[in-house]
Amino acid sequence: MSVAEPRRIVLFRHAKADWPQVSDDERPLADRGRADAPVAGSRLADTGISFDLAVCSTAVRTRETWKLAVPELDHRPKTVYEDRVYDASPGELIAVLNETPDDVRDAILIGHNPGVHNLVEILAGTAEGDARERMNRRGFPTSAFAVLTFDGDWKDLEPGKATLVDYWAPSE
Template identity: 65%
Template sequence: MSVDVLRRIVIVRHAKAEWAEEADHERPLAERGRRDAPVAGRWLASAGITPELTLCSSAVRTRETWKLMVHELPQRPKTVYEDRMYEASLGELIALINETSDDVNDLLLVGHNPSVHALADALAGDAEGDALARMARGGFPTAAIAVLTFQGSWKSVEHGAGRLTAYWSPQE
């Protein structure tokens, strides 16, 4: 497979979580999160985004978000629940992306702020329309989605490598 194909990275922040007495990793979605996650999945489906691989943080709220989103998609991608995404730094998220096989063209990440917002910001070398301004203004709220494209191998993903083609938030 050629590494010059157009690839897509979809970055999702988990939906709204409860502020419960559980350890942070075990926090479940709040009622609003359980409403927003399927809406986010429907947005992905309506945008024609069908990832081949999803890397999802192992935290309860990210797993619940993805399970509610994926039911809205026309096909279920391979999903890997990745412990390294919980509390990951920007560099650690880029390293995970760099590990992706070039057999995958569309990759979706479900993670946490501030790292998912930092990742979308860092990868967006340019943007279509007002997507970058809307993302900056919105602050990447819960259940927000950023879609970026780039050409090349996953190993070549670095700061400024992508083009922000879409930004969506349930609060817009």
């Protein structure tokens, strides 16, 4: 990878989950989530990013979201299911991302709120266009994602180092 090429990380919140009588990590997607996940996948494809790696929480709703979104992409990235993404703080998510192999240029993390939204806020020292304004107006609803870029190695990713370049959320 050329040092001049920025790395990209997409932080993707799982689709809308149902609330059956199961443990939180076993909650499946609701009907709306099953409809929104492929739409989010199509919008991810529209970004033109060819992901090298997907890091997905092991919770049922995140795995189902990724399973429905990934067929919309032109390229299916290697996917790692990571327990530490479930119920993670932004610091814990940064630690997971810091372990990304050096040969990965573009990665996507499929996780949960409030960790994912807070991580975007913490990483994005700057923003392009109206991406931050749109995110602040909408919040980080289910199926939303943010695209960030940064220079350097994954192990060097830290607060304020990235630029928020895109944000998308489904219409409600």
